[in-house]
Amino acid sequence: MIVGEQKPLEEIMGLLGDARKVLIVGCGTCVTVCFAGGEKEVGILASALRMKSKLEGHSMEVDEVTVQRQCEWEYIDPLQPQLKEYDVVLSLACGIGVQAMNERFPDALTLPGLNTTSLSLPVEQGVWEERCQACGDCILGLTFGICPIARCSKQLLNGPCGGSQNGVCEVDPDIPCAWQLIWERAVAFGQVERLLEIQPPKNWSVSRDGGPRKIVREDLRLTHVE
Amino acid sequence: MAEKSVSEPRILAFCCRYCAYAAADLAGAMRLRYAPSIRIVEVPCSGRVEVGEMLHAFERGVDGLMVAG
Numbered sequence: 001m002i003v004g005e006q007k008p009l010e011e012i013m014g015l016l017g018d019a020r021k022v023l024i025v026g027c028g029t030c031v032t033v034c035f036a037g038g039e040k041e042v043g044i045l046a047s048a049l050r051m052k053s054k055l056e057g058h059s060m061e062v063d064e065v066t067v068q069r070q071c072e073w074e075y076i077d078p079l080q081p082q083l084k085e086y087d088v089v090l091s092l093a094c095g096i097g098v099q100a101m102n103e104r105f106p107d108a109l110t111l112p113g114l115n116t117t118s119l120s121l122p123v124e125q126g127v128w129e130e131r132c133q134a135c136g137d138c139i140l141g142l143t144f145g146i147c148p149i150a151r152c153s154k155q156l157l158n159g160p161c162g163g164s165q166n167g168v169c170e171v172d173p174d175i176p177c178a179w180q181l182i183w184e185r186a187v188a189f190g191q192v193e194r195l196l197e198i199q200p201p202k203n204w205s206v207s208r209d210g211g212p213r214k215i216v217r218e219d220l221r222l223t224h225v226e
Numbered sequence: 227m228a229e230k231s232v233s234e235p236r237i238l239a240f241c242c243r244y245c246a247y248a249a250a251d252l253a254g255a256m257r258l259r260y261a262p263s264i265r266i267v268e269v270p271c272s273g274r275v276e277v278g279e280m281l282h283a284f285e286r287g288v289d290g291l292m293v294a295g
Contacts, residue, residue: 040278047281 002030002094003128004037004114009048012090015111019060019087022049025079025101026066027093034128037092037114039066045113070097076104083108136206136213142199144185151178157199234263235289242272242295271295
């Protein structure tokens, strides 16, 4: 899932500046299940902003709303009539939601209340670990289901490197060496010979290196009859 | 937030129906006295109390808050 973390309250206050009336817009999907920007977090942040602004001597009126998905037009369109009442909108969605709001409602300035951090797996309650970097050219089929792009600090295609010690990465002992994990999986499946094949440099043009990515599915597009 | 009273801090207590609220009930039956500025809210379980509800209580002017269960 897309995982985010709420920005520090001081930073959010700085972004809001002198705004008198603020609408906080939460998102009911990814950031709800990672406890960063759902209905509950919207309510908590709204309370905090109201109290902090009052303590600092400039009362801020803060309203709350949470939509099911902030990254789709049909879910945010119903917000339009109320947006003109606010000096600023604070989104607790991921960066996609923030940009969707700004694109759809150019007259309303929508600011981010979260830092969107990663595509992560909730490995246990309260712990999210990065598992995917959306590189656009999945190699999990070569690496026994463990991604060295997301989980190896050097994004090696032919690992491990010399910094792998006792199964952990030299960068941080809390990071398991992805290539050690891949090797153990290869051993478990009796297919270590597959790792002897040297992987050529990866095609990064389908990742961020090729610029912003876009998918067009003609079979899904609506056709307009003249 | 309402103006604070210096003499009598307002305390809100969220009490679990099955233990803390029953204890408060018993305190009443035993005619034990506690400050009249304490307000008790019965909840089905103290785990039911959300952070947002506690913050709302502070916004509405309570000076202190207790979750008992």
